Amino acid sequence: MPAIEAMPLPPGVTELLLQASTATITMQLLKRGFRGLAINGVRPMNPAAARFAGPAVTLRYIPGREDICQAPKPTDPDSAQRIAIEGTPAGHVLVIGTEREIRAGTLGDILAWRLKMRGIAAVVSDGAMRDAPVMAGIDLPIFAAANAAPASMTNLHPVEVQVPIGCGGVPVFPGDALVGDLDGVVVIPRHLVEEVARDSAEQERMERFVQREVRRGRAIGGLYPPDDATKAQYRDWLQAGEPED
Template sequence: MVNFASDTEMFDTMRDKLYASVISDVVDSLGARNQGMRPDVRPIYEGAMVVGRAYPVLTADVYKFVDDPYGPEIDAVDSLKPNDVMVACTQRSTRTCFWGELLATAARARGARGIVVDGTVRDVAYITKMKFPTFATGIYMVDSAGRSIVIDHNCPVDCGGVLVNPGDIIFGDIDGVVVIPKELEKEVIPLALEKVSKENQLRDELLKGTLLRDAYNKYGVL
């Protein structure tokens, strides 16, 4: 049993000690076998990692200018809390980008830990410089006004092929993004930490020349 004093401590520990692949293995073992986002959801800069509570956002394409086109997205960003990760479902739209540097600046000021979007982003040079963890399917400079609008937030969404509910844990690194359902987090995190420990021991055995079969039989991880 692993006890954390706060979400911040838990997420910092996960960031420092875990990685997406091992978390994916653990949620798989618990029967949640569709928690890895599609492989096109990628970090936009080298070394980006994100871990925090999902704050889902749903968008829809539009084909005319609407009143206050940025208003709902502004409201969503202003609703973020410390340790949140915005998870934006654009339904894989390529008409416009969803995210840029000013939104990232506002989100960081609210204490958010990053964003995952199944669409495109822009201002990548600035976002990279500020190291705001950002995962997306691509980069595109075109503005959203008259092309897309936020229609709901803090609601369940399908992002990257995974159902994401408010409060689920989002973990992303170079291997991709995995979603830990909130109801499984107390099982997943200690099991993932245990698996990393066993993998480290198995790796040491392999470096000493132990056969893979013998090391696997001893530690039961791969």
Template sequence: MKALIDELRSISTTCISDAMQGFNHLNTAIKPLKEEYKICGQAITVKVPSGDNMMVLQAMKSGKPGDILVVDAEGARYRSFAGDFVIGLARTLGFGGVVADGTVRDILSIKEMNYPVFCLGATLACSKKIGMGEINVPISCGGVTIHPGDIIVGDANGVLVIPKERAEQVLEAAETKMKKDQVRAESALVNREAALKYIENLLPEK
């Protein structure tokens, strides 16, 4: 699986999206805190009630380096699912990134970590630690069902989910799409005449 993930990491999210016919995109409101962030790894899933992050900490014990911590925080915006300390723990433990349909706080210090976090933005209010929730179960994050072990890929364009049982198929289709895009660019983006010819071939006959 590691080799497959490494190959997927080298392909643009847009090619992977095309290979999946545009399905399995998380809500576009879930964005990286910095545009340069890119993630690719298997999901460790955690479901927490709005404003409670005890199970986020518990989930960190079950991951391995490179995994992506995916938090179903119910789209909560008032209370954060994590601050800079919790995000710092994820980085120290070697997670490949954090994705959540919730908000963080301490956003400036999190950005200073240069550690990939994809979420709904920032808030002031801290999380509670009541302890409700579940770990490594199917969750809904950003409107998409995510199972433990599914592959999460994200960058400035957004985040998508590749079901683990379809990973090889999606990789093959994405590589094919990437090669077609390269050929198209080499043939159509050479000069003005080539660009006009390509456009003409796309347009219906009059």
């Protein structure tokens, strides 16, 4: 079975991304002119396992056709789906583009458990997932657009791995960074990931200060967004060790 080359994020970047919400990251992308990198219509199968960050491995499905989409047999050659399941490196995110086909599940519980045991960071599909009751109990971030009982070969055919795909209306290239939480999933172009991670972590720190001031009764004028006086107060707060009160 062909190997999929690992594309780890630069050192420290994953840790910074895990400090930031997808809301913060989308704001940092907006500041750079990107308005459409939040994957539309997906939600976590297990809300208790929604937080993740990692580089993308892509799997592309096309609509199925009866003469090529049959029930699987042990003698079948390796499909793009099987290559993705067995080849996605640990710590990476398997991103599946289905052209938003939700009549059949892209994965079921056995394949999800296999990915979990292999150390995959997350699975994101703009299609459906099978075996929803089991998926809801797996400690692996799995995002999908719907639940569906039929198997993937009912309406889908896996054709390629590690090619640019569309997922929920967003272009995803192999190696792009994905971050997920209860608000959804956002894609960060690979060449921007270090600066977005850095600035997102800084925005989170600033917003902790802003939230503290709001809880103390302060109005948002000059605070959110911060003016020069607020920025000076923020620097003092950092030097004081970021006190909560």
